[in-house]
Amino acid sequence: MTHFKSVSYTCPQPGPRLIVLGAVHGNELAGTRGILRVMEELEQGRLKLARGSVTFVPITNPLAYEKQQRAGDRNLNRNLNPTDAPHEFEDLIANWLCPLLAQHNVLLDLHSFQSPGQPFAMVGPENNDGTLEPFKFAHEEEALAIRLGVGRLVDGWLSTYAHGVEARIARMPADASRADLLNADSRYGIGTTEYMRSVGGYAITLECGQHDDPQGPEVAYRAIHNTLAHLGISGEADPIPAKTIEALHIYQVIDKFNADDSFNRTWASFDTLKAGDIIGKRANGEIVAAECDGYILFPNNKAQAGQEWFYLARTTERFAAPG
Structure with missing residues (x-):
């Protein structure tokens, strides 16, 4: 169709x-x-x-x-x-x-x-x-x-x-x-x-x-x-x-550089991160870690090289008073 x-x-x-x-x-x-x-x-x-x-x-x-x-x-x-x-x-x-x-x-x-x-x-x-x-x-x-x-x-x-x-x-x-x-x-x-x-x-x-x-x-x-x-x-x-x-604000996207870049665990969107938490490892052995407290969004272990691997977000006060 x-x-x-x-x-x-x-x-x-x-x-x-x-x-x-x-x-x-x-x-x-x-x-x-x-x-x-x-x-x-x-x-x-x-x-x-x-x-x-x-x-x-x-x-x-x-x-x-x-x-x-x-x-x-x-x-x-x-x-x-x-x-x-x-x-x-x-x-x-x-x-x-x-x-x-x-x-x-x-x-x-x-x-x-x-x-x-x-x-x-x-x-x-x-x-x-x-x-x-x-x-x-x-x-x-x-x-x-x-x-x-x-x-x-x-x-x-x-x-x-x-x-x-x-x-x-x-x-x-x-x-x-x-x-x-x-x-x-x-x-x-x-x-x-x-x-x-x-x-x-x-x-x-x-x-x-x-x-x-x-x-x-x-x-x-x-x-x-x-x-x-x-x-x-x-x-x-x-x-x-x-x-x-x-309420969360996305502030960074991390791409896959190589198809063999891998997560260190199974991540789900909105899993919390503390500064220094290991998220994954590059194919060349480089460790990918959280720079600050926040959340991981859209983790995609099937992403191809050059595509979005995951996003990072932190809390925001923008929607603090809904109405």
């Missing part, structure tokens, strides 16, 4: 335009299953729209979905921009998906992750007029995030990725492959949510738990309902905000 499919439901009363994505990565199916469940409720009349519209994309990357793996030709959630010279199948998706995103003003992107861990949401930057990711809807984004049904929020993605790109460029070989060059492109940090913010909307990535967690589809389903309710698109009551929020 290599065609693209979206399904839209529009109410006569004007209102927010929401888009919900599933299977941006082909082996992350919680969002797809949650989306299909909500679509069935709409089709059967058990869920009704009060205003605005919602568009569902149950399978955003059909090639990766068909292969039952994260990517088709490359990671769709990197370097997501339209192009006049497509190289990979994901470029063709971008040429279809980016204009579709631009027709909406709110995005909920549903994902899952490889290692064990609890669901969490990733949000964008605070309001700013900077050059990297200028933004003016931080309040709206945070208000939605704390109503999705999870108690952990993470920010700092794009700024951290930009610093990681600088490091990759510094060690780039003269005979770098196209994959190496993409990994060292500052635009390669731009995924669905970053693109949505760049065209004037706001967006949240919801990580629904580990890939095979049977509760993942329920997390996705509940988040879709909560989003529709909070935006006033459905007639359901606005969800109560989370009473407490665990």
